[in-house]
Amino acid sequence: MWQTLFDFTNVIALGGWALLILLPRRESVLACVLYGGVGLLCATYLVMLVALVGNLVDPAPAAGTAPNPAFEYSVEGLMAMFRSEAAIVVGWTHYLALDLFAGLWIARDADGRAVGRLVQVPFLLATFMAGPAGLFAWLIARLFLRADETENA
Template sequence: MWEGLFSATNALALLGWAALILLPRWPALMAAILYLGVGLLCIAYAVMFAGLMGGWFDPLRDAGLAAPDLANYSVAGLMDLFRSQGAVVLGWTHYLAFDLFVGIWIARDADAKGFSRIGQAPILLATFFAGPIGLLVWLAIRERRARAQGRWQ
């Protein structure tokens, strides 16, 4: 089950990223990436979260392990929490949804500030592969253009 969900969420995110980087940014396409891409990832996350936290899904924890202590908010506690396939897929889906959302914001912001699509591509790819690094690069680049346009938004 978890391998299938992992593959499905990855495929959905990859489709959204490919459309965002390679296709024209028609309003309907951008809405589809947001609502069908990010939205479906969020729905998948919510269902997995509820199922795992409610005990309705088998988290496939290693044999003999006690249930994770959700109150143990530490590195050790998080490592224990992610010792199940379900928790790893849940966490990965979280990354996929937020990184794609950030990619949409970067693309829209870059379009509004007049950045070429070719110039946006490396930033979007950096966001796809290493979310916060791509976002950091975009924040550094956009600042100058925003100030030159007389607005900071």
């Protein structure tokens, strides 16, 4: 089950990134990325999180490990929680949703600053591969780019 959900969320995220990078930035495309990509990932995350936290599903701990204790907000607590396939998939979906949302914001911000698509691609790919690093790179770059009169930041 968890592998299927992992595969599903990856397909949704990859589709969103492909639309964002490859297609013209029409409002319908951006809405598809926002609701069909980010929104669907967020909804999937929420359902999985409620099922996991509510003990509605078996988190399937890794072979040879003890069942997960109650969540403890510490490095040890996180290590214990992420021994389960369920927690890995829920956490991964969290990353996918927020990284795609950050990519969408970068694309809209760059378009508003009249930054060409080829210049945007490295920032979008960096955000796809290493979310905060790509976002940080864009935040630095945008300091040096002209803002349109109708900036949405």
